[in-house]
Amino acid sequence: MESQKLTKRVVDAITPTGKTVIHYDSELSGFGLKVLPSGAKRWCVEYRSGAGGRKVGKTRMVLGSTSTMTPDQARQSARTILGAVALGQDPARKRTHDRAMPTFAEFGERYLTEEAETKLKPRTVVNYRIYLRKHATPVIGTRKLDALETDEIAKMHRKIGKTNPMTANRVVEFVSSVFRYAAVCGLVPRGHNPTAQVSAFREQRRERFLNSAELARLGDAIREAETAGIPWEVDKDQPNAKHIPKNARTKLGPHVVAALRLLILTGARLREILSLKWEYVDLERGLLLLPDSKTGRKAIILNAPAIAVLKALPQVDTYVIAGDIKNQSRHDLNRPWRSISARAGLSDVRIHDLRHTHASYGAGAGFGLPIIGKLLGHSQPATTARYAHLDNDPLKQASESIGSKLARAMGDIEPDVEFAPR
Known part of the structure; x- marks a missing residue:
């Protein structure tokens, strides 16, 4: 034509x-x-x-x-x-x-499914999903993966960092992992990572230890929660205040209360207690034999007060701390902890601070940082294997002393009662 x-x-x-x-x-x-x-x-x-x-x-x-x-x-x-x-x-x-080319949100989901879920710990994957859904997707989710620039990542980092610098740093680490996998998949050139030049915020780790008076108030609040229940605090200025029942109380079940006591008596991490199964509990030797934890396979030594908590707890589920759904571990203790910490006048205390308190009592008793580090599981699995089965191990003595002091401070045992090492 x-x-x-x-x-x-x-x-x-x-x-x-x-x-x-x-x-x-x-x-x-x-x-x-x-x-x-x-x-x-x-x-x-x-x-x-x-x-x-x-x-x-x-x-x-x-x-x-x-x-x-x-x-x-x-x-x-x-x-x-x-x-x-x-x-x-x-x-x-x-x-x-x-x-x-996928968007960042699309490939972020692919990374979590194909890479993270097969290679990372479940709790890490949970956190990564929060970082993607709550922080990254609203800001850079619709951007094509290969079009994202460093200044966009830095802007997101600064925005999150205004309220939570530590979370901002973790989100950038997650984004970096996504780009490393994108390079493996051939979607971006190897070495291309727009997070590389984003400087992390300085992280000031918060250390909060409970003193004897605070431990006593915490013990009182826990006992009140498992018996009479914690009374509701009603704001009378609220429109629906008049509809709230008078003298209403929040009573906590034995498993939630046991979880809180075990956290402070053992110094274990929250996820280690919530994911604890009865098959990992060896009451005869006084051990929690965890097949996996943040630091890998791990043995947690049980002192006498912790053993007493476990012996008194009904075994109604696969998990020691029974959840709302059969054979599924609890996700967190946020609501009960808010109630108890407020009642005890400890609103600034986090659940993780119970672990810090356990360590502080041990250090104050003169056991030394190496012993305390081992009790908290900061060493390699091979290190814990050398002492886990020994009755007279110094770690066992340290754990017994710490547990007794903590239980006494909380009012769970009489002042003149002493738990001797097993």
């Missing part, structure tokens, strides 16, 4: 036939109009990529519809594409690549 300059008048005059026809422009080689049998008209451009020549097949790109682009706009777009081809580029392949 003879070419002619494609103007609006020419385009409007072209009528469809029974097959797809390309009408070429006489002014710009490769630029044309594609007319479908249905009557739809679309601007297109053809080129030979690479070195060109007759041996290289033609690539045809659709630029847009005649209803959205004027002839001059389409011609200019075609001229830009042909210019890129002359510089050795392949615009059609690039466009296909760009369209197939």
